Each structure stands twice: as structure tokens, then as C-alpha cells.
Amino acid sequence: MTDHEWSSYEPTLIRIKHSCFAMHALYRKRYLLSRERVIFYDVPIIVLSAMTSVFIAGAEEWLNASLVKILTCITSLIVGILGALKKFFKIDENRESCLETYKDMFRLFCELSMMLDQPPEARGVDAQKYSTELANRYSEIMDRAIVLEDARTMENPIYNDKANMPSKMRKRFSRSFKELPPAPESPPPPHDRNVEESYA
Structure with a gap:
């Protein structure tokens, strides 16, 4: 494969590479933030669920039966609300999606970096075919990814084409x-x- 054949595709591959680096960093940040936020759902659910079990098991020995029922209902209600909110906001799904996107982007970045670091004659693949496959893989990753609220996504290097x-x-x-x-x-x-x- 000659330098001339690769020169037509390298600008696009470089844009994809830079985009992979930028987006993998943003999705990593979002994943870590989501992992911290889930504590505010899971910890109260665990604590309140344990309290409910204690109330049901033997709280009537030192508390009034009606009070135990009220406390059990309240804790169960709070646990149900927290669980419903967690499901409604897709906390777990979004966290796992960010982790998957982060890993996929990083993997694609590493692959592109190693390929572009080699001289064209040593790459051993067809430039057009390789560029098309990489672009398709990038598109598939972005199709599966969630939408980030971060304004920096508008500065994604993928936008920097010749007619940007x-x-x-x-x-x-x-x-x-x-x-x-x-x-x-x-x-x-x-x-x-x-x-x-x-x-x-």
C-alpha cells in the first residue's frame, strides 16, 4: 500500500482517533460519576430493607404492634420509591452503557494509534476497506451510547471535517x-x- 493511497484516508482516521480519545475520556468521567451517584440509591435501600426485616422479625417485643406496622409500611414505601426512581432514571443501565462505551472507544483508539504509527507500506491492509470498517465500528459504538449532557460533546473532533x-x-x-x-x-x-x- 503506497503513501498516496493512504493519504486520502488518514485525515478521516486521525479525526476518528482523536474523537475516540475525547469521547472515551468523557464517558469514563460519566461512568465514575454514575458509580458515585448509585450509592445514594443503594445504601438507603439496603439499610431500610434491613430495618424492615428487623421490625417484622421481632420489633413487637419492645414496640407497640401498631407502631411496628406503621414503621414497616413507611420503610417499605421509601424502599419502593427509591427502587422505582432508580429504575425510572435507568441508573444501572446508563452506568453500564457508559462503561461499555468507554472501553470500546479506548480499544478503538489503541488500534488506530498502532496502525497510524506504522509506515503505510507496513500496514498490510487496504486503506479504503480499513477506513470503511473503522468508520462503521465508530458509528456502531456511538449508536449504542447514551447521550451525554456535557457541553464538550459539541467539540467532538469528529465534527472537524473539511466543511465543518x-x-x-x-x-x-x-x-x-x-x-x-x-x-x-x-x-x-x-x-x-x-x-x-x-x-x-
Whole structure:
């Protein structure tokens, strides 16, 4: 495989590589944050469930029976609410999804790094086929991934193609998804810079 054949695909592969690094870092951060947040659900559920078991087993020996029933109902209600909220917000599912995306992105980043570090003649694969497969794998990972609230996702290097939106406009647009800026049919002339100001 010659340098010329790889030169057409390397810019795209480099963008995917940089995107994998950036997104693996964001999903790792989200996974660790989710792992911390789950404590606020699991610990109360464990404690209250244990208390409920104690009340049912023998609390009537030192507490009034009606009081035991009230306490048991309250703790069971709280446990049920916490469990329902945990399921509603998909705490466990989102945490595992972030972990899977983080690992997949890191694996893809390592593979691309090793491939691009080799000289073109030593890569031993067809440039077009390899680029297509990598792009498909990247798309599949992103399709399975959850949507992050982090504003830095709008700075994903995958957006930096040859016809990318100006960074200044993209940052302003990312704050509000009310409308898309018009897609120019041809490169805008220099005096059209004022168009960006209209999206402030």
C-alpha cells in the first residue's frame, strides 16, 4: 500500500482517533460519576430493607404492634420509591452503557494509534476497506451510547471535517437547539462573517 493511497484516508482516521480519545475520556468521567451517584440509591435501600426485616422479625417485643406496622409500611414505601426512581432514571443501565462505551472507544483508539504509527507500506491492509470498517465500528459504538449532557460533546473532533461549521458558531449553537444555521450552497464571502453574530 503506497503513501498516496493512504493519504486520502488518514485525515478521516486521525479525526476518528482523536474523537475516540475525547469521547472515551468523557464517558469514563460519566461512568465514575454514575458509580458515585448509585450509592445514594443503594445504601438507603439496603439499610431500610434491613430495618424492615428487623421490625417484622421481632420489633413487637419492645414496640407497640401498631407502631411496628406503621414503621414497616413507611420503610417499605421509601424502599419502593427509591427502587422505582432508580429504575425510572435507568441508573444501572446508563452506568453500564457508559462503561461499555468507554472501553470500546479506548480499544478503538489503541488500534488506530498502532496502525497510524506504522509506515503505510507496513500496514498490510487496504486503506479504503480499513477506513470503511473503522468508520462503521465508530458509528456502531456511538449508536449504542447514551447521550451525554456535557457541553464538550459539541467539540467532538469528529465534527472537524473539511466543511465543518465554524467553531465560534458551533459553540453558540450548542447552547440552544432552537434552530439550525442555514447551510450555504457555496463558501460564504468574507463580508458574511456577520451571519455568525446573528446566532449569539
